[in-house]
Amino acid sequence: MGELVEIVDSLENKVSKLLHKMELLHKTNTKLKEELDLVREESKLKEEALVEWEEKYNSLKMVNTMLGSNASKTEAKLKINTLIRELDVCIAKLAD
Numbered sequence: 570m571g572e573l574v575e576i577v578d579s580l581e582n583k584v585s586k587l588l589h590k591m592e593l594l595h596k597t598n599t600k601l602k603e604e605l606d607l608v609r610e611e612s613k614l615k616e617e618a619l620v621e622w623e624e625k626y627n628s629l630k631m632v633n634t635m636l637g638s639n640a641s642k643t644e645a646k647l648k649i650n651t652l653i654r655e656l657d658v659c660i661a662k663l664a665d
Contacts, residue, residue, distance in 0.1 A: 631648060 631645070
């Protein structure tokens with residue numbers, strides 16, 4: 570009978586340890602999820618900043634093209650023509 574009590578005590582001890590480990594893992598998992606959310610938010614903000622800087626860069630590039638040499642003027646004219654074509658397409662779609 571004493572052997573049975575030892576087995577039950579051993580099982581209780583093991584179950585208690587497993588429950589404790591499970592609780593620790595649960596806390597770690599929650600912490601990691603929070604960190605992941607923060608990293609995702611930072612990544613999103615950095616991505617938005619990158620897009621904004623790319624737009625600024627392209628605007629500056631276009632201005633420099635318009636102020637530059639003859640080759641740059643040709644590039645500027647091509648860009649303006651492309652923009653005009655895009656506007657024409659938009660106007661045509663609105664007219665439909």
